[in-house]
Amino acid sequence: MRAWETNVRRVVPYVPGDQPKGDHLIKLNTNENPYPPAPGVCRALREMEADRFRKYPDPSSASLVRVLAERYDVDEDQVFVGVGSDDVIAMAFLTFFNSDRPILFPDISYSFYRVWADLFRVPYETSALDEAFRIRTEDYERPNGGIIFPNPNAPTGLLLPLEDVEEIIRRNPDVVVIVDEAYIDFAGGMSALELTRKYDNLLVVQTFSKSRSMAGIRIGYAIGNASLIRALNDVKYSFNSYTMNMPSQILGVEAVKDEAYFRETVARIVETREWAKGELRKLGFSFPDSSSNFIFASHEQFPAEKLFEDLRKEQIYVRYFKQPRLDHYLRITIGTREEMEALFAFLKVYPG
Amino acid sequence: MRAWETNVRRVVPYVPGDQPKGDHLIKLNTNENPYPPAPGVCRALREMEADRFRKYPDPSSASLVRVLAERYDVDEDQVFVGVGSDDVIAMAFLTFFNSDRPILFPDISYSFYRVWADLFRVPYETSALDEAFRIRTEDYERPNGGIIFPNPNAPTGLLLPLEDVEEIIRRNPDVVVIVDEAYIDFAGGMSALELTRKYDNLLVVQTFSKSRSMAGIRIGYAIGNASLIRALNDVKYSFNSYTMNMPSQILGVEAVKDEAYFRETVARIVETREWAKGELRKLGFSFPDSSSNFIFASHEQFPAEKLFEDLRKEQIYVRYFKQPRLDHYLRITIGTREEMEALFAFLKVYPG
Numbered sequence: 001m002r003a004w005e006t007n008v009r010r011v012v013p014y015v016p017g018d019q020p021k022g023d024h025l026i027k028l029n030t031n032e033n034p035y036p037p038a039p040g041v042c043r044a045l046r047e048m049e050a051d052r053f054r055k056y057p058d059p060s061s062a063s064l065v066r067v068l069a070e071r072y073d074v075d076e077d078q079v080f081v082g083v084g085s086d087d088v089i090a091m092a093f094l095t096f097f098n099s100d101r102p103i104l105f106p107d108i109s110y111s112f113y114r115v116w117a118d119l120f121r122v123p124y125e126t127s128a129l130d131e132a133f134r135i136r137t138e139d140y141e142r143p144n145g146g147i148i149f150p151n152p153n154a155p156t157g158l159l160l161p162l163e164d165v166e167e168i169i170r171r172n173p174d175v176v177v178i179v180d181e182a183y184i185d186f187a188g189g190m191s192a193l194e195l196t197r198k199y200d201n202l203l204v205v206q207t208f209s210k211s212r213s214m215a216g217i218r219i220g221y222a223i224g225n226a227s228l229i230r231a232l233n234d235v236k237y238s239f240n241s242y243t244m245n246m247p248s249q250i251l252g253v254e255a256v257k258d259e260a261y262f263r264e265t266v267a268r269i270v271e272t273r274e275w276a277k278g279e280l281r282k283l284g285f286s287f288p289d290s291s292s293n294f295i296f297a298s299h300e301q302f303p304a305e306k307l308f309e310d311l312r313k314e315q316i317y318v319r320y321f322k323q324p325r326l327d328h329y330l331r332i333t334i335g336t337r338e339e340m341e342a343l344f345a346f347l348k349v350y351p352g
Numbered sequence: 353m354r355a356w357e358t359n360v361r362r363v364v365p366y367v368p369g370d371q372p373k374g375d376h377l378i379k380l381n382t383n384e385n386p387y388p389p390a391p392g393v394c395r396a397l398r399e400m401e402a403d404r405f406r407k408y409p410d411p412s413s414a415s416l417v418r419v420l421a422e423r424y425d426v427d428e429d430q431v432f433v434g435v436g437s438d439d440v441i442a443m444a445f446l447t448f449f450n451s452d453r454p455i456l457f458p459d460i461s462y463s464f465y466r467v468w469a470d471l472f473r474v475p476y477e478t479s480a481l482d483e484a485f486r487i488r489t490e491d492y493e494r495p496n497g498g499i500i501f502p503n504p505n506a507p508t509g510l511l512l513p514l515e516d517v518e519e520i521i522r523r524n525p526d527v528v529v530i531v532d533e534a535y536i537d538f539a540g541g542m543s544a545l546e547l548t549r550k551y552d553n554l555l556v557v558q559t560f561s562k563s564r565s566m567a568g569i570r571i572g573y574a575i576g577n578a579s580l581i582r583a584l585n586d587v588k589y590s591f592n593s594y595t596m597n598m599p600s601q602i603l604g605v606e607a608v609k610d611e612a613y614f615r616e617t618v619a620r621i622v623e624t625r626e627w628a629k630g631e632l633r634k635l636g637f638s639f640p641d642s643s644s645n646f647i648f649a650s651h652e653q654f655p656a657e658k659l660f661e662d663l664r665k666e667q668i669y670v671r672y673f674k675q676p677r678l679d680h681y682l683r684i685t686i687g688t689r690e691e692m693e694a695l696f697a698f699l700k701v702y703p704g
Binding site for chain 2: 002003004005007008009010011012013014016019027030032033034035036037041042045046048050051052053054055056057058059083084086087090094095096097098099112115116118119145146173174175176200201209213214215216217218227231233234235236237238239240241242243244245246247248251
């Protein structure tokens with residue numbers, strides 16, 4: 001080992017789902033939206049002038065912050081934007097989780113939480129979900145340095161009722177509670193956003209990657225009271241003055257503006273999901289009742305890893321987690337009706 | 353103070369130059385390139401398909417890494433890319449500067465170094481530049497936890513000769529040495545890149561924001577030996593799996609491909625700079641001899657702050673730093689010949 005290597009921060013990074021390439025594959029493995037971004041996004045892209053790129057972007061991303069504030073009926077100083085919700089959460093860990101007490105999150109949830117805790121050397125403890133994969137609110141009553149959980153949870157898709165979310169926040173007024181709502185738009189109006197008016201320690205994080213069909217553009221945001229957002233921005237501007245590039249700022253605004261398209265595509269995905277639940281049940285699968293854009297499904301006869309591999313041979317990609325309690329399941333993103341039909345056609349004749 | 357606020361990381365962020373808006377202003381304050389990005393960038397923008405944005409970008413930015421590796425004649429595993437060189441340097445601080453010993457950098461240099469050190473709680477010591485604003489290599493011989501300096505330096509524009517750069521690296525084999533070459537393309541082939549073959553602890557950081565006219569797109573990169581780059585990537589993937597969005601990846605590739613345009617616009621800026629030096633001298637200004645795309649100029653009769661304000665009234669923006677040793681100077685970005693002529697026309701009749 002070379003001497004300089006002794007001061008290198010050693011981490012085990014998060015592993016995202018594959019991004020296989022090809023035109024004919026069915027990609028149900030990374031919870032992307034099967035529909036294109038809003039028409040206004042395409043229009044703004046066509047009208048974008050490359051000449052402007054020679055200048056720095058607005059460091060505050062003011063235009064994007066403004067439309068988000070309007071859309072969610074909060075003040076502009078209550079909105080923080082970042083390069084995907086991963087960037088937002090990374091900044092939030094760095095900003096808010098500086099206690100000697102452990103932060104708390106569920107043992108089964110977004111696996112990146114552990115990675116951030118390790119990266120920033122934040123002590124943490126996890127609480128086991130119950131046998132039905134539910135978060136037990138009483139697990140979040142012990143002394144802690146902060147709390148984070150996804151709602152709906154991933155990879156289960158299960159929604160924690162809003163009163164339970166509030167219960168966790170109410171019992172933890174002395175730490176920052178982050179509700180990671182990457183999938184909330186598929187859950188039918190169950191966001192904790194309204195609770196930010198009542199609790200100054202609540203930060204709600206959402207993303208453009210799923211419900212707004214903009215995973216490739218990298219936009220996430222957080223909403224909370226102004227002093228939380230100010231602290232987050234101070235850390236962001238101490239990390240990189242200009243995190244969000246011009247295309248993201250310009251295209252992001254258009255995605256928010258087209259509320260009708262947003263509602264329509266979300267409704268279509270929810271409709272496909274509900275139909276897919278019925279099909280999966282008929283095929284003998286069982287799963288927690290999903291409120292997200294994926295279903296976490298298991299089959300008694302079909303070992304999940306084998307099914308995952310067999311699907312891949314057919315160019316159908318789903319996500320498999322080789323981990324205790326998860327390794328009997330496949331996480332299947334809701335694609336278009338046609339994509340789901342191709343999946344079910346395969347499963348109907350699947351020998352196991 | 354609310355209880356949760358006791359665990360908030362308090363930082364004093366870096367303050368970037370103003371981004372004033374308007375079509376008729378002359379913006380010489382943030383070292384942007386006065387020429388548009390390469391024609392291939394504009395073409396790729398016009399051909400970009402918004403439909404692709406629904407999917408996640410390639411987390412490794414492989415296409416961009418590939419063209420950079422070809423351009424700089426290194427292996428692909430020697431190239432790290434980030435969201436502007438600020439993002440690259442922030443990741444490098446987090447990855448490499450974890451010693452109890454202080455890191456070292458010049459007292460007058462990129463003011464963000466202090467901000468990152470504070471953010472990540474890295475101890476640091478600065479060394480004073482000499483009376484002519486030169487880095488003294490002997491200042492970098494004491495025990496330390498890492499070294500970073502810009503070359504050419506900012507805001508002075510002064511180039512440290514390559515043999516002095518090598519001297520600093522050679523004397524510090526046990527720590528990572530980062531040479532921040534944001535402005536090196538204006539210095540005529542004086543990059544430390546070739547030294548990465550010889551020193552495994554050297555990381556060279558460059559950017560698309562200046563010489564490639566892409567400040568608004570946010571691309572920076574680092575080149576070094578493969579184990580440095582692997583460590584950097586592990587930290588990046590532990591922070592955010594997908595930092596660089598699709599437009600950056602696509603447009604960045606085109607910017608690198610057009611070597612002729614790159615050389616031509618860089619040559620034009622250097623030519624304007626050399627002419628501007630003569631004009632400034634005639635007007636009674638003095639300045640360190642710049643090898644960058646800006647000139648750090650001072651005038652005996654004109655107090656810098658007053659001149660800064662008077663220029664701003666004329667819609668001519670330059671940069672003024674209200675700091676000891678710097679507050680007699682203005683940092684003037686090299687614009688087009690026409691923009692510089694407008695500046696000089698004003699200065700020629702300036703009453704002071």
